[in-house]
Amino acid sequence: MALLEVKKAGFSYPTRENVFTDISFTLEKGEIFTILGPNGAGKSTLLNSLANLTPLTTGEILVDGVRLDKMSSRETAFKIAYVPQTTEITYGYSVRDYIAMGRAAHVGMLVTPKKKDYEIVDETIALLGIEHLAHRLCTQISGGEKQQACIARAIVQQPEIILFDEPTSALDYGNQLNIMRLIKKLCGRDYAVIMTTHNPDQPILLEGKAGILDRDGHMITGTVGDILSEETLSAVYRTALHLVYVEEAERMACIAAKI
Numbered sequence: 494m495a496l497l498e499v500k501k502a503g504f505s506y507p508t509r510e511n512v513f514t515d516i517s518f519t520l521e522k523g524e525i526f527t528i529l530g531p532n533g534a535g536k537s538t539l540l541n542s543l544a545n546l547t548p549l550t551t552g553e554i555l556v557d558g559v560r561l562d563k564m565s566s567r568e569t570a571f572k573i574a575y576v577p578q579t580t581e582i583t584y585g586y587s588v589r590d591y592i593a594m595g596r597a598a599h600v601g602m603l604v605t606p607k608k609k610d611y612e613i614v615d616e617t618i619a620l621l622g623i624e625h626l627a628h629r630l631c632t633q634i635s636g637g638e639k640q641q642a643c644i645a646r647a648i649v650q651q652p653e654i655i656l657f658d659e660p661t662s663a664l665d666y667g668n669q670l671n672i673m674r675l676i677k678k679l680c681g682r683d684y685a686v687i688m689t690t691h692n693p694d695q696p697i698l699l700e701g702k703a704g705i706l707d708r709d710g711h712m713i714t715g716t717v718g719d720i721l722s723e724e725t726l727s728a729v730y731r732t733a734l735h736l737v738y739v740e741e742a743e744r745m746a747c748i749a750a751k752i
């Protein structure tokens with residue numbers, strides 16, 4: 494039995510039918526699934542369903558063989574953590590206390606985290622290299638720094654699957670690559686990761702599985718090597734793109750044609 498099984502998943506909003514249809518894939522511990530697709534294709538909508546926030550219209554999602562829509566929010570929190578695209582942190586918590594809130598499913602909603610919980614929080618702060626932010630107020634940090642705090646909060650939840658919605662959208666280039674390295678490290682620690690991105694180089698760097706969602710709500714899935722082609726990427730982004738092997742970087746790269 495797979496850790497995550499998505500079977501013929503489909504979703505419609507009352508005002509927007511078939512945002513995605515007939516999506517199927519599986520994910521095991523330690524695997525990464527990167528979702529690409531143009532603006533408005535339905536990537537965040539799919540993640541919302543995978544996070545058990547919005548139920549599918551058709552099909553089903555199973556986690557360890559249990560239907561996700563039958564799980565309570567606490568049961569879901571033990572299995573799945575979600576890092577949404579934007580999080581408004583309006584209260585004046587310190588970054589360390591905000592991250593500690595990720596322990597809620599373990600300690601109880603209104604219970605103060607214990608020493609052991611703060612040890613997990615501090616380990617995660619060190620893992621992300623954001624010690625300098627720990628005692629700053631969430632209301633006084635930048636967008637990219639908030640994104641890093643949200644990622645840390647998801648990790649301390651100690652789920653089995655982490656969903657990242659464009660986790661690098663607010664980050665400088667160095668920190669984008671740090672998050673890619675962190676995601677690889679998380680997979681090495683047996684977390685399964687699903688993330689969306691607008692950067693086709695990211696699935697190439699991460700390897701593993703990928704899905705390309707098109708404007709009609711259809712998704713092709715497979716290994717990165719199998720499904721990322723110049724034809725598919727150029728069609729999805731409606732622009733000429735090349736996949737070239739870069740000797741110095743020892744990898745393929747997605748390069749836009751001259752503009």
Ligand SMILES: Nc1ncnc2c1ncn2[C@@H]1O[C@H](COP(=O)(O)OP(=O)(O)OP(=O)(O)O)[C@@H](O)[C@H]1O
Nearest residue numbers: 506508509512530531532533534535536537538539
């Ligand atoms: N609450 C809603 N009600 C109706 N339609 C919605 C709602 N939220 C999103 N949509 C529409 O559903 C489609 C998919 O939106 P979604 O945010 O999932 O796309 P996305 O692939 O994540 O886009 P982006 O890359 O721009 O973040 C879009 O056409 C969007 O306008």
